[in-house]
Each structure stands twice: as structure tokens, then as C-alpha cells.
Amino acid sequence: MSRSAPGSISPDVRPAVMAEGLHVTRGRKKILRGLDFAMEPGKITGLLGPSGSGKTTLMRCIVGVQRLTAGSVDVLGRPAGTPSLRHDVGYVTQAPSVYPDLSVEANVRYFGAMHGATAADTAEAIAAVGLGNLARQKTAQLSGGEFSRVSLACALVSHPKLLVLDEPTVGLDPVLRAELWERFAAMAGSGTTLLVSSHVMEEASHCSSLLLLRDGLLLAQLTPAELSERGHSNDLEQAFLHIIQETAVSNRRNANESQVAS
Amino acid sequence: MNPRMMLATTGRVLDQLRHDHRSVALILVVPALLLTAVYYLFENETLPPGFPRTFDRVGLMMLAIFPFVVMFLVTSITMLRERTSGTLERLLTTPIHKADLLFGYAFAFSIMAALQSLVATAVAYWIFNLDIKGGPGYVVLIAVINAVLGVALGLLCSAFARTEFQAVQFMPVVVVPQILLCGLFVAREHMNSVLESISNVLPLTFSVDALQQIADHTEATQAMWQDAGVMAAIVVGVLVLASFTLRRRTS
Numbered sequence: 001m002s003r004s005a006p007g008s009i010s011p012d013v014r015p016a017v018m019a020e021g022l023h024v025t026r027g028r029k030k031i032l033r034g035l036d037f038a039m040e041p042g043k044i045t046g047l048l049g050p051s052g053s054g055k056t057t058l059m060r061c062i063v064g065v066q067r068l069t070a071g072s073v074d075v076l077g078r079p080a081g082t083p084s085l086r087h088d089v090g091y092v093t094q095a096p097s098v099y100p101d102l103s104v105e106a107n108v109r110y111f112g113a114m115h116g117a118t119a120a121d122t123a124e125a126i127a128a129v130g131l132g133n134l135a136r137q138k139t140a141q142l143s144g145g146e147f148s149r150v151s152l153a154c155a156l157v158s159h160p161k162l163l164v165l166d167e168p169t170v171g172l173d174p175v176l177r178a179e180l181w182e183r184f185a186a187m188a189g190s191g192t193t194l195l196v197s198s199h200v201m202e203e204a205s206h207c208s209s210l211l212l213l214r215d216g217l218l219l220a221q222l223t224p225a226e227l228s229e230r231g232h233s234n235d236l237e238q239a240f241l242h243i244i245q246e247t248a249v250s251n252r253r254n255a256n257e258s259q260v261a262s
Numbered sequence: 263m264n265p266r267m268m269l270a271t272t273g274r275v276l277d278q279l280r281h282d283h284r285s286v287a288l289i290l291v292v293p294a295l296l297l298t299a300v301y302y303l304f305e306n307e308t309l310p311p312g313f314p315r316t317f318d319r320v321g322l323m324m325l326a327i328f329p330f331v332v333m334f335l336v337t338s339i340t341m342l343r344e345r346t347s348g349t350l351e352r353l354l355t356t357p358i359h360k361a362d363l364l365f366g367y368a369f370a371f372s373i374m375a376a377l378q379s380l381v382a383t384a385v386a387y388w389i390f391n392l393d394i395k396g397g398p399g400y401v402v403l404i405a406v407i408n409a410v411l412g413v414a415l416g417l418l419c420s421a422f423a424r425t426e427f428q429a430v431q432f433m434p435v436v437v438v439p440q441i442l443l444c445g446l447f448v449a450r451e452h453m454n455s456v457l458e459s460i461s462n463v464l465p466l467t468f469s470v471d472a473l474q475q476i477a478d479h480t481e482a483t484q485a486m487w488q489d490a491g492v493m494a495a496i497v498v499g500v501l502v503l504a505s506f507t508l509r510r511r512t513s
Contacts, residue, residue, distance in 0.1 A: 097352040114267055
């Protein structure tokens with residue numbers, strides 16, 4: 001499997017997330033087929049790939065809700081799913097998982113209560129996603145974009161060290177998307193590690209490192225600059241397509257080899 | 263167990279219920295209305311002098327059966343929503359303990375059940391002059407235990423349903439047999455041996471038995487406490503089973 005060294009992290013930093021030989025099989029379907037990577041702490045890592053490539057399953061592994069078939073995932077130095085990690089890892093699922101019949105504030109307050117969050121933490125998390133003036137609204141009455149931001153606020157309220165976001169910008173308008181990416185950058189600046197999945201390649205430019213996933217295999221781990229260089233295009237979408245074509249050939253050649261290696 | 267997380271769950275469940283006026287009406291008003299219907303059903307019965315009214319027997323049992331049925335229904339749907347909307351999985355990635363979640367639910371619905379049986383019991387006593395020997399306090403106690411039993415079974419059954427339609431299908435399977443065999447329609451000693459032995463192990467049987475003890479004695483009897491104890495043990499057992507259906511890690 002082709003993995004570029006420059007995208008990986010230097011050996012003296014303890015990775016925030018480290019996966020080794022990660023396999024997940026659901027029924028007979030192989031969802032993840034041997035992933036090895038490390039995520040640098042305090043940075044935004046983008047998880048990119050077409051739908052059905054295993055992005056959500058990989059995120060579930062990191063959060064610790066997915067049963068692994070083989071391999072290991074370590075998060076902040078502990079095996080994923082360790083009880084003590086539940087304070088440190090925040091997870092926002094693709095479909096907003098909040099209570100539609102509660103107000104924005106009640107939702108955030110409830111999830112905050114699991115981490116001993118104060119009223120100030122609740123207000124801060126709501127303000128952070130730009131819903132300050134809608135705090136008392138019933139969540140069901142909000143628009144789709146606002147609804148998904150409630151879900152995000154419910155994760156921000158615990159101030160996680162690792163925040164895993166599954167397609168957080170889907171359905172948001174460009175202004176809001178830009179605001180959220182600024183927010184993520186600010187969080188990374190203050191030491192939070194973020195893993196953000198997307199199938200929109202243009203969002204890749206906001207990330208420090210990219211994991212390119214396809215059919216349960218890691219095509220490459222690299223920076224956005226390396227992506228456009230290797231894909232011979234400034235358009236990251238084109239670059240990604242190029243890399244897929246390039247690796248499709250070599251993958252077929254190395255299929256047996258990579259099976260032995262994992 | 264963490265009291266803060268448990269109480270936060272209780273508060274959240276009650277907050278959800280508060281926004282749902284129909285469910286509140288189902289819990290608080292409907293049982294009293296049904297009790298009224300039962301009263302008027304037997305209004306014109308002719309009784310030999312000194313013979314107890316049918317309402318005193320059936321109405322009393324209704325006070326235990328309503329909370330069981332209503333809470334089973336409300337809980338199984340609420341918990342199913344929690345499972346299908348992703349909020350359950352999300353909660354289980356937080357430090358909350360499964361027991362905090364289950365007991366938070368059970369506590370919230372017990373509060374509602376207590377209110378429900380206060381309303382229904384008050385109607386039975388003050389409007390329809392329910393005539394039994396024991397005190398209303400014990401009736402409310404048994405009604406609340408029954409409600410928690412409904413909650414526990416609802417939490418458990420929700421694990422085996424994928425849709426709300428499937429959840430409702432548990433009503434005729436789990437709830438109706440208990441109502442048929444609890445001694446409401448036919449005294450248990452008059453059942454054939456197969457039905458009686460099934461009846462012997464159904465939870466609702468114990469509450470009907472406890473209510474008969476309350477009806478026949480001015481003071482709480484040993485048998486009533488024993489029935490209450492058995493029911494409490496069943497509730498804890500079912501809640502433990504329900505906790506096994508909450509998995510932090512799935513495939």
C-alpha cells in the first residue's frame with residue numbers, strides 16, 4: 001500500500017490516535033482492510049473518501065463504539081473505548097443525535113451534565129455554534145443546519161481533547177462553513193485534536209493532514225499541499241481522483257503483498 | 263452509579279414529557295376516565311345486601327393495571343426513539359453509567375406513575391366511594407411498583423424492536439396475557455392448572471394479590487409485603503436484563 005512518509009508525524013511526538021493493522025468486518029463485508037496511521041495532536045486531520053469508503057466505521061473505532069475484527073487503535077495513549085477516555089473524546093455523528101423535543105439549551109445542558117459542565121460551559125458551547133439567540137427554541141423547530149449545530153454544541157460542551165466529527169459541514173451554507181472551520185482551527189490552536197470527515201474535497205485545504213480512504217484501504221496520508229503535488233492539480237478533487245487512478249493499478253499489483261504485511 | 267448523571271437523565275426525560283401534552287394526558291387523565299367508565303358499567307348491578315360491589319374489586323385492580331400498561335407503552339416508545347435516533351449511542355460514549363440511564367428513566371416514570379395513581383386513586387375514593395378495608399397509601403404504593411415494572415419491561419422490550427410499530431406489537435404479547443391471567447376476569451384458583459401455573463409466575467399476578475390483601479385487611483399484611491417484595495425483585499431483575507441490551511460497542 002502506498003503511504004507517503006511526509007504526511008506522517010515525527011517520532012518524538014506521542015500521536016493522539018494511532019491505528020495498527022486495523023480490520024473491521026461486518027457480516028461478510030470487509031469495511032476496513034488493514035489501516036495503519038498516526039494522528040498528530042493539536043492538529044486538524046481530514047478524513048476524506050467517497051461514501052462507503054469506511055469513514056464512519058473508522059471514526060466509530062476511534063471513539064470506541066465499534067468492535068474491531070483485528071488490529072488496534074490507541075487514543076491519547078490508551079486503547080480506544082477505555083472508560084477513562086469517555087471524558088476526553090467527543091463524537092458528533094453524521095445524523096444529528098440530539099433530542100428534537102427539547103430546547104437547544106436543555107440538550108446541551110444534558111450532555112454537559114455527563115462531564116460536570118457548568119451553566120457557563122453550556123452557554124459558551126451554544127454561542128460557539130452561533131445559536132445563542134435560539135437557545136430556548138425547541139430543537140425540532142430549527143432548520144437542518146441549525147439542528148446539526150446543536151449536535152456539535154453537545155460535543156463542544158465537554159471540552160474534549162479529541163473531537164471526532166462525521167461530516168459536520170454537510171448542509172451548511174458557505175458562510176457558516178467558513179465560520180465552523182475557523183472555530184475548528186481555533187480549537188486546534190488551543191491544543192484540541194480534531195478528526196473531521198468529509199466527502200467534499202475542497203474542505204481538505206483546512207486540514208493539516210489528510211487521510212485518504214477508499215474501499216476500506218488508506219490510499220495515502222499527506223498534507224493538502226502534497227495532495228495537489230502528487231495529484232498534479234491545484235483542484236484537490238482532481239488531485240484525489242488522480243491518486244485513486246494511480247493507486248488502483250499499484251493496489252492490484254500489491255494486493256497479496258499488503259495482505260501479508262497486515 | 264452517579265447521582266448527578268442519574269438525576270440529569272430523570273430531569274431530561276421529564277422535560278421531554280412536559281413538552282408532550284398528549285402523553286401527559288394519557289398518563290394523568292385517561293386512567294381516571296377509564297375508571298369512570300368501569301364505575302358506570304357496574305352502576306346498575308343488583309346485589310344481595312352486604313355483598314361488595316363489583317367496582318370495589320375491578321376498580322381496585324384497574325388502579326394497578328393502568329400504570330403498568332401506560333408506562334410500558336410510553337417507556338418502550340421513548341427508549342426505542344433513544345436507540346434509533348443515535349442519542350443512546352452518543353450517551354454511551356460519555357461517562358454515563360448504564361445504571362444511571364436506566365434508573366434515571368425508571369425514576370422519572372415512577373414520579374409520573376405516582377402522580378397518575380394519586381389522581382386515579384383520589385377519583386376512586388372520593389368520587390366513586392371505593393370501599394376497601396386497607397388505606398389508599400398502600401394502593402398507591404402497589405400502583406407505583408406496577409408502573410416501574412411497566413417501565414422496566416418497556417426498556418427491555420425496546421431492545422427487540424426496530425420500529426415503533428414493532429414496539430407496540432409487544433403490547434398483546436407481554437401485557438395482555440398478564441391482564442388476562444392476573445385474576446381480574448377469573449379468580450386464579452378457578453383456572454385450570456396450566457393457566458394457573460403460568461399465572462403464578464407473571465409479575466402482575468403479585469400486584470393483584472397484593473391489592474386483594476389491601477382490600478381485605480385494615481392493616482398491611484405479611485402477604486402484601488411479600489408480594490411487593492417479589493415485584494421489586496422482578497423489577498430489579500428486568501432492569502439488569504435491560505442493561506445487557508445497552509451495548510457500548512457494537513459490530
